[in-house]
Every structure is written in C-alpha cells, then in structure tokens.
Amino acid sequence: MKRILSLYFLIAFVIGTDTFLVSPLLPTLRQQFHISVEASGWMIGAYALGYALFALIAGPVSDGLNRKKIMLFGILGFAVSTFLCGLAWNFWSMFAFRALAGIFAAFTSPQVWATIPVLVPAPKVTKSMGIVSAGFAVSQTVGVPIGSYLAAHSWKMPFFIIGGIAFVLFVLILWNVPQFKPAAYGRQPSILDRYAELLGMNGAKGSYLAFFAILTGVFAVFTFIGNWLSDKFGMNVSEIGHVFIFMGLGNLIGSFIGGHAAARLGERTVLIGGIGMLAVLYLLLNLAASPLLVHLCFFVLYLVFGTVFPIMMALFQTLSSTARGTIAALSNVVNYAATTVGAYFAGILYAQLNGFFGVTVFAVLCCAVSIGLWAKVN
Numbered sequence: 001m002k003r004i005l006s007l008y009f010l011i012a013f014v015i016g017t018d019t020f021l022v023s024p025l026l027p028t029l030r031q032q033f034h035i036s037v038e039a040s041g042w043m044i045g046a047y048a049l050g051y052a053l054f055a056l057i058a059g060p061v062s063d064g065l066n067r068k069k070i071m072l073f074g075i076l077g078f079a080v081s082t083f084l085c086g087l088a089w090n091f092w093s094m095f096a097f098r099a100l101a102g103i104f105a106a107f108t109s110p111q112v113w114a115t116i117p118v119l120v121p122a123p124k125v126t127k128s129m130g131i132v133s134a135g136f137a138v139s140q141t142v143g144v145p146i147g148s149y150l151a152a153h154s155w156k157m158p159f160f161i162i163g164g165i166a167f168v169l170f171v172l173i174l175w176n177v178p179q180f181k182p183a184a185y186g187r188q189p190s191i192l193d194r195y196a197e198l199l200g201m202n203g204a205k206g207s208y209l210a211f212f213a214i215l216t217g218v219f220a221v222f223t224f225i226g227n228w229l230s231d232k233f234g235m236n237v238s239e240i241g242h243v244f245i246f247m248g249l250g251n252l253i254g255s256f257i258g259g260h261a262a263a264r265l266g267e268r269t270v271l272i273g274g275i276g277m278l279a280v281l282y283l284l285l286n287l288a289a290s291p292l293l294v295h296l297c298f299f300v301l302y303l304v305f306g307t308v309f310p311i312m313m314a315l316f317q318t319l320s321s322t323a324r325g326t327i328a329a330l331s332n333v334v335n336y337a338a339t340t341v342g343a344y345f346a347g348i349l350y351a352q353l354n355g356f357f358g359v360t361v362f363a364v365l366c367c368a369v370s371i372g373l374w375a376k377v378n
Contacts, residue, residue: 009135018162041224041346042095042347044098048336050100050102054106056191057191060326074105078105079164079167081103081104116132125317133306133310137254198327221363223346247301249302250299258309271308274305275374281304
C-alpha cells in the first residue's frame with residue numbers, strides 16, 4: 001500500500017510540476033515568442049482547457065473500464081506531449097502541445113483520486129488524499145524551482161526532463177499498480193446519465209460551484225505571480241523560483257495537517273475559516289513592500305490552501321461509491337476550468353486595472369462567493 005501511495009505521490013508531483021511550471025516562465029516565454037501579457041496567460045490556460053474538456057469524457061468512461069489501463073494510456077501521452085513542449089517554435093505550437101499535455105493528464109489524475117478510496121480504509125482516505133496533495137505541493141517546493149533554475153540556461157530543458165520522468169512513471173505503474181475492474185459489467189450508463197445522477201445528489205451542485213469559485217481566485221493570483229514579481233521587484237527567473245519554494249513548502253505542510261485539523265476542529269470550521277483567511281492574505285499581498293514579506297505572505301497563504309484542499313477532495317469522494325471516476329474527473333474539470341477562467345480574467349485585470357491589485361481583489365470576491373456556497377451545503 002505504501003508503495004502505491006508513494007507512486008501516486010510521484011504522479012501528482014510530475015503532473016503538478018508540469019501544471020505550475022509555466023507560471024514562473026511566463027516572462028521568459030513572453031519575450032521568446034514576442035506576445036502580450038494578456039496572451040501569455042493562455043500558455044497556462046491551454047493546458048487547463050485541454051484537461052477540462054477531456055476529463056468530462058475520461059472520468060465517466062473510466063468508471064466502466066479498467067482504471068489501470070486508463071492511467072497507463074494517460075501517463076504515456078502526457079510524457080510525449082510534455083516533451084514536445086520543449087520543441088515549441090512559437091506561441092501556437094506551445095499552445096497546442098500544452099493543450100495535449102492537459103488532455104492526457106485528464107486521463108491520468110482522476111484515476112489516482114478515484115482509486116484511493118478503494119485501496120485504503122475509510123478512516124484513512126483524507127490522510128491519503130493529503131499524501132497525494134503533498135505531491136502537488138512538493139512540485140512547487142522542488143519541481144517548479146528546479147525547472148526555473150534550468151530555464152535560466154534553457155527554457156526547453158524542464159519540459160524534456162519532465163517528459164522523461166513521466167515515461168519512467170509509465171513503467172512503474174505497469175509493474176506496481178493492481179488491476180481495477182469496473183464496478184459493474186454489461187450495459188453502462190451514458191456519460192450524460194452519470195453526470196446527471198451525480199449532480200442530482202444532495203449538495204453536489206453547491207459543492208462544485210464553491211470549489212470552482214475558490215480555485216478561480218487562487219489561480220487568478222497564481223497565474224500572474226511571476227509577472228508581478230518581475231514588474232514590481234525586478235526579480236529574474238531564479239529569484240521567482242525562490243518564492244515558489246516558500247509557496248510549495250507552505251502547501252506541503254498544509255497538506256499533511258489538513259486531516260488532523262479537520263478531525264480536531266471539524267471539516268466545516270477548517271474549510272470555511274481557511275477560505276476566509278485566504279481572502280485576508282490576498283489583500284495583505286499588496287502591502288508587501290519587500291521580497292522578504294512577499295516570501296512570508298505566500299508561505300502562509302499556501303499553508304492555508306494546502307490545509308483546505310484535501311478536505312474538499314475527500315468531501316467529493318463521499319458523494320458516491322460507484323461513480324468515483326466521474327466525481328474525480330468533475331473535480332479536476334472544475335479545477336482546470338477555474339484555472340482557465342482565472343487566467344483569462346487575471347490577464348485583463350493585470351493589464352487594465354491597477355496591475356496585481358485588481359487581481360487580488362478579484363480573488364477576494366471569489367473567496368467570499370465560495371464561503372457563502374460552502375456554508376449552504378455543509
């Protein structure tokens with residue numbers, strides 16, 4: 001069991017590194033491809049858009065198939081498309097390859113979330129979700145900063161290395177992950193029927209809308225961290241990587257303490273209180289007058305976010321025991337749809353409304369909406 005959870009941790013680490021890698025590289029890629037600030041956000045949005053569209057199909061389909069085979073197909077395609085990102089020659093080729101990476105990630109990541117409740121006892125599900133979430137956190141702490149340092153020599157290198165590691169994961173999945181037979185054989189419900197059944201469950205719609213709201217704000221800010229640090233403090237790619245280390249470290253610690261905090265204080269208290277703290281921290285970012293304060297603010301901010309994220313993912317998996325792939329896919333679709341929407345609005349706000357301040361105010365509003373929705377469904 002520990003071996004499989006360690007493998008899932010690595011899958012989350014690699015996909016997380018690839019997801020977040022472009023943000024600190026935006027200033028470099030913006031110059032490389034000669035594009036505007038508004039357009040640069042779509043190099044993140046392309047991945048999210050590809051993921052969001054295809055996860056809608058991959059999740060329900062995986063509920064009627066062997067999840068291991070779906071996972072293998074996804075990680076292999078992810079390895080190839082990420083490698084191709086390092087060969088991109090202009091904005092549109094990068095857009096296409098990033099979209100392909102997102103598409104194949106959509107076949108991989110939901111299987112990880114969906115199989116955890118099958119592999120571990122119910123009392124340990126939230127803790128196990130935290131371990132996988134920690135993989136994403138470590139990707140910020142280690143993966144993204146290393147990618148940033150490598151990009152200081154060549155922006156292509158991080159994509160080549162991530163693609164190679166993903167291929168190694170393909171082999172490890174083949175050897176270590178058990179077969180996951182479908183929950184039911186014979187004629188399967190249609191994709192639309194699966195989603196209709198899921199969203200018809202008590203509290204499901206409100207939960208997903210609350211999830212979308214908070215992530216839209218989080219990723220709006222995340223998308224333009226690199227641009228803000230470069231414009232306000234004159235940081236280069238390596239220095240921006242230092243900030244991501246603190247973000248990832250906070251996220252990592254939060255991922256491990258989320259389950260303990262929920263057990264002691266209650267899921268509702270931790271979730272709603274944590275989102276409220278995020279809103280306050282976003283406003284405080286604008287008062288940070290030195291790089292040291294910026295590092296501290298982002299550490300605390302992602303400590304809080306790392307605490308609440310596994311709680312949200314665990315809550316979704318309690319909705320149904322027979323549609324876990326659909327649940328995980330829709331959760332991830334909402335995640336990447338929020339990334340796309342957040343990146344889009346952040347680009348407009350950053351360029352036309354007082355820079356980063358407009359982006360943080362937008363994030364605060366998203367937090368307020370999320371709190372209101374979670375309060376109704378929990």
